Amino acid sequence: MKRKISRLGLSILFLAPVIFVYSIFIFLPMLSSLYYSFTEWNGVTDTAFVGLKNYKSLLADSDYWVVFFNTIKLVIITLVVQIPMGLIIAFLLYSKTRGMKIFRTIYFLPVVIAPVAIALMFSLFYNSEIGIFNIILEAVGLDMLKKNWLSDTHTLLYAVMAPQVWQYIGLYVTIFLGALQSIPEELMESAQIDGANKYKTFLHIILPQISSFTSICTVLCITGSLKAFDHSWIMTGGGPGVRSAYLGVYMYKTAFVNSDFGMGSTITITIITVSLIITGILNMITTMKSNN
C-alpha cells in the first residue's frame, strides 16, 4: 500500500512541472488572447469589453485586407514553388545519386539559419549600391532590368517573399527524400518490370505513395506563411504602409507599435482561425480520399 501511494506521489511530482509551465505560459495565454480580442485596451488602462466591435472594424479595415491578401499570395507562392521544387530535387537525389549526402547537407543549410540573418543577407543583395542582383544583371548586359528591388512597388512584395521561399526549399527536399526512401523497393521494382517508364512510375506509383507527406508539406507552407514575420519585419518593416506586411507583421505592429492590444488579439484570432480552417479542410480532403 505504502509503495503504491509513493508511486502515485512520484508520478504527480514528475508530471507537475511540465503541466504547470505549459498551462500557465501556453494554454492560459491562448485563452486570454481570445478574451482580449473582444476588448478595447491599450495595455495600460482597464480593459473594456466591446463584444464583436474589433472584428467588425477589422473587416472594414482596408489595411487588414491588403495584409490578408499579401499573406494569401505568400501561401500560394510557397505552395507552387517550394513543394514542386522540393519534390523534384528530392526525386533527383533519390535515384542513385553520387554525393547525395553532400547535396542534402548543402540544401538543408539555409533552413537552420535564423530568418533574421537570412533577411539581413537579402537586404544586402537588394542594396542599390553593392547588391549582387543588380551587379549580376549588369554583368550579363541586362541593365534595363536593374531595380531598386525593395522600393519598386512592382517588385517589393516578391522581393520580400523570395528569401523565405529560398530558405525553406531544403526542408521540403529533406521531407520528400525521407518520403521517397520509405516507399518499399519491391513496389518500384515491380513497376519497372511491368515496363513503366520513369515518368509513369513517378505519376502512378510514387505520387500516391507519398500523398500523406505532400499534405503535411502543404500544411507546413500554410502555417509557415500565416505566422511569417521575420523576413518582412527586417527587410522593410512591412512598409511602406502595410504594402509588404503579412498578418503576423500587422499583428505585431498593431499591438506593439500602436499599443492596441485588443485589436492585436483580434488579428491573432483571425490568424488562428484561418489556419485551423485550412488545415481542417485539408484533413477532410485527405480522409475523404483515403475512404474512397
Add this chain to the structure above:
Amino acid sequence: MRRFVKKTFVEKINLIVKYLFLIIVAIVSLYPFIWVVTSSLKNNNEIYRNSFGLPKVALWDNYVEAWKGAHVGTSFFNSLFVCLATITILIIVTAMGSYILTRVYKNAFLSTYLSLGIMIPIHALLIPSVLLFKFLHLQDNLVSLVIVYVATNISFSMFIMKGFLEGIPKELDEAATIDGSNLVGIFFKIIFPIAKPGIATVATLAFLNCWNDLLLGLVLISDPAKKTLSMSISALKGSYVTQYGLLCAGFIISIIPVVIMYLLLQKQVVQGMTAGAVKG
C-alpha cells in the same frame, strides 16, 4: 545494337543534366553565404568594385569591430545563456513528463492537452506573455525568455521524447522494480541513458528554435544590454547602415554557432526539424 547505343547516350545526357541541375541548386543554396564570408573581410570600396572576388587584404578588424559594436558581443553571450538554460530545463521537465505518460500512467487526455501547443502560433502568446511577465516582475529579464522558450518547446519535445520512450522495452522497468528501484531510480538508471538519442534531438532543435527566435525577444526584452543575438543582428542594419563589411561580419558571427552545430549534429538537426514538420 544501334538502339542500345543511342539509349545509353540519352541516359548519359540525362545524367549530365541531372548533376548540372543539382550542382546549380547547390550553388544557389551555398553561394550567398560564401559571398557574405568574403565580403565580411572587405571594405566598402572593395565590396563595390570586387564583389565576387576574394579580398585582396583580409580585414579581420571587421570582426573585432562588429563584435564590439551594437552589443553583438554581449548579446552573443545572452543568447548562449538563454539557450543553454532553456535546453537544460526543457530536457529535465519533458523527460520526466514523457516518462510518466508513456510508462507509468498513460493518459490520453493529458497527452492530447500537451500536444495542442503544436497548433498554437507564437502570435497568440505575445500580448498575454508581456502582461504575465509584468505581473511576475520579470519584464526585461532573460529569465522570462527562458521560461517562454521552455514553454513553447514543450509540445514538440514531449512528442519526440514519447516516441523514444515507447520504444524502450517495458521489461527493463519491471526488472529494475524487482531489483528494488523506485520510479526515480528507474528514471535515472534506465530511462535517461537509453533516451539519450531522443534527448539529443530535442536539445538540438530547441537550441535552433531559441537561437533563431526574434519575435519573443522583441516583445519581452527592451534593455539593449539584455538583447539576444537575433535582436542585435536586426539592429545592425540600422547602426551600420553603410558599413557593409561590418554588417557581413556581424552576420557571420551570428550564424557560426548554428552552422557548427549543424555540421556536427546533422542527423539530430534533420531528424528534429523533419519530425517537427511531420507532426504538423
